[in-house]
Amino acid sequence: MSVLSPPRATSSPGRALVEERPLRNPDASAPGMMSRRAWWLVASNFLLPGSAQILSGGRRLGRVGLISTIVMWVFLFTTVLLALMWRSMLTTLVASWWTLTLAQVLLWAYAALWVVLTIDTLRLARLRRVPGRTRAAVSIVALVLALVPASAAAYTAQSVVAPLRSGLSIFASGPSVPPSDGYYNFLLLGADSGQGRDSMRFDSISVVSVNADSGAVTIFGIPRDLRHVPFSDGPMRDLYPDGFEGHTSSTCGWSSGINQLMNAVEVCREDRGASLYPDAAAQNSTPAVEATKDAAEGILGIEIPYHVFIDMHGFADLVDALGGVKITVKERLPEGPGPRFEGQPAEEWATGWIEKGTQVMDGETAQWYARSRYTTSDWDRMRRQRELQTAILAQATPSTVATRFSEVVAAGKNLVQTDIPDSLLPFLVDLGVKAKDQEVQDLELTPKGVGIDPEDPTAEDWAKIRGEVQALLHPPTPTPTTAP
DSSP: OOOOOOOOOOSOHHHHHHHHSTTTSOOTTOHHHHHHHHHHHHHHHHHSTTHHHHHHTOHHHHHHHHHHHHHHHHHHHHHHHHHHHOHHHHHHHHTOHHHHHHHHHHHHHHHHHHHHHHHHHHHHTTGGGSOHHHHHHHHHHHHHHHHHHHHHHHHHIIIIIHHHHHHGGGSBOSOOOOOBTTEEEEEEEEEEOOTTOSSOEEEEEEEEEEETTTOOEEEEEEOTTOOSBOOOSSHHHHHOTTOBOEEEETTTEEEESGGGHHIIIIITSTTTTTTTOTTTGGGTOOHHHHHHHHHHHHHHOSOOOEEEEEEHHHHHHHHHHTTOEEEEEOSOEEESSOOSSTTOOHHHHOSEEEOSEEEEEOHHHHHHHHHOOTTSOHHHHHHHHHHHHHHHHHHOOHHHHHHTHHHHHHHHHHHEEEOOBGGGHHHHHHHHHHHTTSOOEEEEOSTTTTSOOTTSOOHHHHHHHHHHHHHHHSOOOOOOOOOO
16 A cells, blocks of 8 residues: 655645645545545544544544543553452452442443544545545454454453352352452352252361462361261351251151261251351351351361352353363262162162263263262262362363353352452462462362271361361471581
């Protein structure tokens, strides 16, 4: 594309004005000049929105475009700078509903402004004075170039900012509590209320401890059928000072194990546990969750201020959102509702099989991998659940989350309930980045893991468990040896 021709000498003042300022006052009778002028305006509009209006005389709209463009570049530069140097500050800003709403409005407004500026640029180009083929080419190129930035701004507003703003609704409001003994501790509950269940029970119970300085993660697996569980100070300890053995009710029958706390606290009580934990709802929790939290504190001997509740039906959506999860299957596992009578072979009731070997599981397969238990022990089931947790943590890399951002946020919103306050998010993001470089530790409270009998644990067993927990979280510092 050639540049605009330099002005030619002329004796006419009006002709000189046209040739000295061809972008603003073009010679409409010169097709070549009008073509070159149209291309210049389209290129200026793409490289610096608003500049085409300034060059051709539309100063008011041009100023709006230039100022808006400068503001967007400053916004983008500041965001990148904060992400690289002050991540916690960026997370603090992003964790604000008002900040995200403002960002979404501005992005949509800028996308609309770019379209307006492009249409106005075509008006200023006086396409009627441009030769036919060039006129069509200029129009097509201008619209295509407008779609690139406008679509990028609209996509960011709809697929990044909007899911973030929506995702904040799963978090509680209010201040966070400081780490306990150097750790943020979270109760992680997985529950399944599928067909054939008369109530929702906690099928997976874990405690995740995150070192407040290093981000190191330790996961404690608690058997769902663990009996005689002690409680930390609170209403459940008053009800069961000798530990939770079970619950007998004329309407709910008899149940035992820590996973039956939901029945004991909510299902089988007329007030649904409100008298036991009156502040649970206000804290984005439930009485059953609070009771399980007290039990986990009593078992492990650590403070657990927060919980994360995962619906196993939504768990599959998260795995699919991440593009699957890579797992090495150690033995062939059946999928299906289980045997209809004792001793029925799995081949007669299985609806499918998870074969041995390394594979990338989709959400449905991963869900069956976590749930399958009829041909293996409960301890093996716990191991598989921990494998999935660790694999998801390892594979949820920044690049994976970025490329599937809206799907991940949508899945997280559908499957998670938590009382973690949004004010804690900046710290958790920083810790999550640090945790990526470290190996996850785990301890299963099983006969193989800590050498106890979950069916009949003793006071010595609880003391042993707490001792091993402390040894993992606070390993002794090696004493330096003095050379002889």
